[in-house]
Amino acid sequence: MSDQLCISGGTLIDPASGTSGPRDLLIGDGHIAAVTEPNRGSGKGAAIDARGCWVVPGLIDMHVHLREPGYEYKETVETGTRAAVAGGFTALACMANTNPVNDNAAVTEYIRERAELAKLARVYPIGAVSKALRGEELAEIGEMHRAGIVAVSDDGMPIMNGGLMRRALEYSAMFGLAVIVHEQDACIAADGVMHEGAVSLRLGLKGIPAAAEEAMIARDIALLARTGGRLHIAHLSTAGAVDLVRDAKARGLAVSAEVTPHHFTLTDAAVDGYNTNAKMNPPLRTQQDVDAVRQGLLDGTIEVIATDHAPHHRDEKDVEFDHAANGIVGLETALPLALRMADEIRLPVERLVGAMSTNPARILGVPGGRLAVGDVADVTIVDPARQWMVDAARFQSKSRNTPFGGMAVRGQAVVTIVGGHVVWRADDVTANAAARPA
């Protein structure tokens, strides 16, 4: 066995096997070679001292905008995956709203090639539902499936055509692909720029009511009951949406949902002062909604935490609020925000790891999310006690659009391992330039 690596002294948390306790992890040939009681591992190969840390299956972010091809001034596959590993993510799924749109196999292959060159996190492209995200005709989902997409989504462009949505659910079932939906009725949302409520009224900004999201979720759940297939609701943001998903699950429908760290952390009050780094779509909602999505995580209605990492150039945010781009970067702040939230609502750490690794792996049907012998050696070592300050200037991402700059946080990925290779060490930033070998 070559390339052996032993991670010793840490607390292994593997929701898939139900393991949660002191274990050493032996990695060989890119896979988990052994999981042993502490100090029983072989002494061969490199060693990582994980005392005081959690050893978890590599985090997987199923909602990222890598911006390449087409918007390389915001982010590239390389900078995006570097931000990912710095945030503890060993894999990510990237949305199709690039330029050209990832609505054909050539673009899918291009993105995968760029990821191979970067040799950082694993990259799983998500194909478009419709050609050019126009919401009119189905894209070549089967061709993209052969090229390696793991789901389909028109994220960023809600599918207003219910007939197309119906066919997308039916057709994607042939490949076992989930349809990931950005739920917002464009007619109800109109030209809104933030959540519609007391804050939008006071600031004189046009609002997007919660009903814009809930109406679309209700439609798609009704379709799902007829069509089969799998529906995954991206960045769910309202209390009513949590109720709709909870009810659908109780009826046994194949629906899953994700929430972003910003939607379980911030409210629309963050927009005060016309802060464009608090402008996103779906918009930040009210405290009642924040409480409800947290409850949804706690009771299992929401299975996934995903970042909706949306890098934008400074010039796209440093403008009047109405004209600012939607979204924030999230890969490098997700873990501490999730840890803080879990602490506040007493969500067990095993469940948190499930939401950030095991469950996205299952929904996308990708490797990882577990640490049993024979599994891929995608591992994140988390120091849950480490205190640090969010400093956007130090992000690995090409973009800096975050509302969390200056925030004191706790918990950090100290080592990120992909396929048995260390791709990130928080304490040795200069060494991080060395990528994993081909």
Place this chain on the structure above:
Amino acid sequence: MSFSHRHLLGLENLSRDELTFLLDTAASFKEISERDIKKVPTLRGKTVVSLFYEASTRTRTSFEIAAKRMSADFISLSSSTSSATKGETLLDTARNLAAMRPDAIILRHSASGAPHFLAARIDCPIVNAGDGSHEHPTQALLDLLTIRERKGRLEGLTVAIVGDILHSRVARSNIFALRTLGATVRLIGPPTLLPPELKAWGETTSDLHEGVRDADVIMMLRLQLERQGKNFFPTVDEYSRYFCLTQRAVAGASPEVIILHPGPMNRGVEIASDVADGPDSVIMGQVTNGIAVRMAVLFLLVNRAKVHSSSEAEAPVAETRPPAARLRRRAG
């Protein structure tokens, strides 16, 4: 009492004392406009730039006259004459203007928060002359001055505001300040323009007659005709059937009611001509007061900026208060 803010972005965050001081200062400036020679040297050597990204005649002219009566140099830019037509961003335009060292920039913009955005980024006092659907502080100050002159007070008054509350920056500035000063507001319009959260600010109703009943003040808002076709109401004709202020509606108000309108009026749409031109109307008085209010605002911001930039101690109260007598002396 002095005015310690560097900018005038809105009235929401001004205290009762600050609002009263602004109104007192404006009242003391009114006399200048009654003189034969309507000019004082107060802002001589100062440069005031107006940057208007939305069409405006009244507000821009009012600011210009105010600045000129104080002897300031006044430069007027609109979106058609600025580099906006060449694609320059608001921030770049404002930075370039600021680099020419004006003493105040007056901004009107269609985006709510645009003046707040600039205030955080350039080193020059900003006066908000209307930002999107957010605030229009000098309009509300002139409304308040007009009401106070006629009624002798603001506290305890019932003010009925009628029209497109949802989109009105005039309504917001007035609501914020009236509530701070102890008045009660009633908000009247079709339900499409009265979101439920408005109830936190005052009673809401879609019945014009009920809304203006016993009101001390009726403040009409201009109906933006371009709202037609967006389903806030079917047609302007139908809107006027329910919300046009007629003599019959006014009859239910307080016998001493006064009627305001920020202009420009759509006669026969939101206000009947006989009401607009009738004995209860104070609309022309509002326009006159607009000059005094804008003189006061420019005076306080530009003078404060002078003190601020020369890093002297805060000017004593007697210095920032502009008694008419002192101004008259300087003028003479």
